[in-house]
Amino acid sequence: MLILVTNDDGIEAPGIMSLAAAVEDIGHVVVVAPERERSAVGHAITMHKPLRATPVNHFGKGVKAWSVNGTPSDCVKLGIEALLDSNPDIVLSGINRGPNLGTDVLYSGTVSAAIEAAILGIPSAAISLASYDATDYSVAARFARILAKNIHKNKLQKDTLLNVNIPGVSYDRIKGVKITCLGTRRYRNSFDERKDPRGQQYYWLSGEAVDEYHNDRCDINMISQNYITVTPIHFDLTKFSLIEELQKWEFKF
Amino acid sequence: MLILVTNDDGIEAPGIMSLAAAVEDIGHVVVVAPERERSAVGHAITMHKPLRATPVNHFGKGVKAWSVNGTPSDCVKLGIEALLDSNPDIVLSGINRGPNLGTDVLYSGTVSAAIEAAILGIPSAAISLASYDATDYSVAARFARILAKNIHKNKLQKDTLLNVNIPGVSYDRIKGVKITCLGTRRYRNSFDERKDPRGQQYYWLSGEAVDEYHNDRCDINMISQNYITVTPIHFDLTKFSLIEELQKWEFKF
Numbered sequence: 256m257l258i259l260v261t262n263d264d265g266i267e268a269p270g271i272m273s274l275a276a277a278v279e280d281i282g283h284v285v286v287v288a289p290e291r292e293r294s295a296v297g298h299a300i301t302m303h304k305p306l307r308a309t310p311v312n313h314f315g316k317g318v319k320a321w322s323v324n325g326t327p328s329d330c331v332k333l334g335i336e337a338l339l340d341s342n343p344d345i346v347l348s349g350i351n352r353g354p355n356l357g358t359d360v361l362y363s364g365t366v367s368a369a370i371e372a373a374i375l376g377i378p379s380a381a382i383s384l385a386s387y388d389a390t391d392y393s394v395a396a397r398f399a400r401i402l403a404k405n406i407h408k409n410k411l412q413k414d415t416l417l418n419v420n421i422p423g424v425s426y427d428r429i430k431g432v433k434i435t436c437l438g439t440r441r442y443r444n445s446f447d448e449r450k451d452p453r454g455q456q457y458y459w460l461s462g463e464a465v466d467e468y469h470n471d472r473c474d475i476n477m478i479s480q481n482y483i484t485v486t487p488i489h490f491d492l493t494k495f496s497l498i499e500e501l502q503k504w505e506f507k508f
Numbered sequence: 509m510l511i512l513v514t515n516d517d518g519i520e521a522p523g524i525m526s527l528a529a530a531v532e533d534i535g536h537v538v539v540v541a542p543e544r545e546r547s548a549v550g551h552a553i554t555m556h557k558p559l560r561a562t563p564v565n566h567f568g569k570g571v572k573a574w575s576v577n578g579t580p581s582d583c584v585k586l587g588i589e590a591l592l593d594s595n596p597d598i599v600l601s602g603i604n605r606g607p608n609l610g611t612d613v614l615y616s617g618t619v620s621a622a623i624e625a626a627i628l629g630i631p632s633a634a635i636s637l638a639s640y641d642a643t644d645y646s647v648a649a650r651f652a653r654i655l656a657k658n659i660h661k662n663k664l665q666k667d668t669l670l671n672v673n674i675p676g677v678s679y680d681r682i683k684g685v686k687i688t689c690l691g692t693r694r695y696r697n698s699f700d701e702r703k704d705p706r707g708q709q710y711y712w713l714s715g716e717a718v719d720e721y722h723n724d725r726c727d728i729n730m731i732s733q734n735y736i737t738v739t740p741i742h743f744d745l746t747k748f749s750l751i752e753e754l755q756k757w758e759f760k761f
Contacts, residue, residue, distance in 0.1 A: 294555065295552060295553050295554075295555045296549075296550070297549070297550035297551030297552040297553070297620065298550030299548060299550040299552045299615070300548050300550070301548075301713060305702070305710040305712055306711045306712075307708070307710050307711070328550070328615075332713070333711060336698045337698075358627055360745060361620075361623065362551055362553050374611055374614075375694075398759075398761055401760070405757045405759065409757055415747055415750060417754075432759040434754045434755050436744075436748065437745060437746045439627075439744075445589045445590075446585075446589050446590040448590065449558070455560070457559065457560050458586060459559075460555050483759075485754060486746060487746065487748075487750035487751060489745060490611060490614060490745070492614075492690060492741045492742060492743070493689040493690045494740040494741055494742040497668060498687050498689070501687045501738060501740055502687050504662055505658065506651075506654055506655070506658065508650050508653070508654040
């Protein structure tokens with residue numbers, strides 16, 4: 256099994272080191288990841304400047320790795336279509352430092368990398384440690400290994416990815432694994448308004464998350480109860496249920 | 509009706525000028541748009557640097573407008589949560605120069621701005637002129653006006669947006685309006701490999717679109733027949749149909 260590993264925290268982040276190490280014994284690992292942190296880049300791709308891929312060797316012997324001056328989606332595209340000799344069997348993105356839950360997955364570079372893989376026909380998973388304070392990636396890494404084996408064995412549909420969040424707690428406090436849907440996450444007071452030393456106004460994105468549980472099975476709800484959440488994701492944004500209604504609208508112009 | 513107008517081609521692009529002008533008589537127009545082109549940024553948001561909003565006045569009398577050093581999603585967030593005195597009734601994003609069809613909407617700043625509005629509970633639409641050569645936005649602008657009136661009158665669901673593409677042809681060649689789903693768009697030979705004057709390799713994203721029509725009703729198919737396409741979009745990426753199957757997987761670790 257050929258495993259392409261990427262992330263959005265940058266190629267030197269501890270999360271990607273743990274992830275690559277965790278799956279080294281179940282497949283051949285190749286790493287293509289951003290040279291620096293590219294969080295909250297969403298599904299951005301680089302069209303207006305050339306991309307460069309620089310070989311790096313801090314993943315140890317036998318692991319080919321490239322650092323790329325682009326986004327996570329760029330890394331997956333470039334890895335699959337230019338750097339790797341053959342298509343990977345699976346793409347793993349992470350382990351992200353911090354959660355990727357609910358609506359926030361739209362902003363996530365980690366998840367976008369996995370979506371890019373699915374668009375290119377490669378089953379994939381995005382893996383996040385759902386805590387900004389936690390520094391121990393070992394439980395998440397162990398789960399990532401089991402997950403990768405499952406994706407391969409059960410032949411996850413090619414146009415699908417799994418978005419996985421692992422609670423930032425010790426192994427014995429994890430209650431189990433739940434298959435979830437994405438919740439909706441909204442924020443209160445999203446911008447902090449300030450003045451610079453020259454009296455000019457500027458804004459920092461901030462705000463407190465105001466969770467909305469659409470139902471008990473959503474990821475936001477389950478992670479708060481210390482379950483590992485696994486949400487199947489697709490990339491067809493069509494809201495099919497509305498097509499019939501829209502056909503009644505009057506568009507003459 | 510308070511209408512927030514934004515785009516991803518930048519606040520001075522002809523498409524946003526046409527759009528703002530087209531809806532001036534059906535509501536009160538406010539513009540918040542990126543200071544420069546931010547195409548292919550996907551749903552990126554700016555977390556690591558402060559945002560600044562600079563008033564501009566090239567939209568004419570009575571139209572408040574701000575240029576923002578951020579992405580289209582930033583503009584919508586900042587507009588709604590910091591700059592506008594009250595919530596807009598509708599957000600219009602465009603008119604984009606070039607198509608936003610099928611899977612490509614994931615990369616689109618134009619569409620992401622409309623998604624951001626829907627996340628914030630404001631009905632919205634992304635409007636694109638489906639040609640890179642066309643310079644006449646008048647047909648698209650006329651349609652945008654009808655569309656805005658429809659969204660308001662028919663009370664489009666708050667968590668939904670409409671992704672609209674207008675063929676880059678004259679009015680008399682447009683065959684009609686179709687309610688569509690998103691097609692899948694893949695690319696062949698996505699990277700152009702080159703050497704710089706110092707012999708270092710680099711890559712340009714390129715490649716020819718290889719359209720895949722999932723069914724006749726998809727946007728990619730309909731636009732090629734000179735129909736205006738209107739696709740309802742939601743932002744819940746959960747693939748509900750897979751939840752049951754995943755519950756059978758063995759995750760013990």
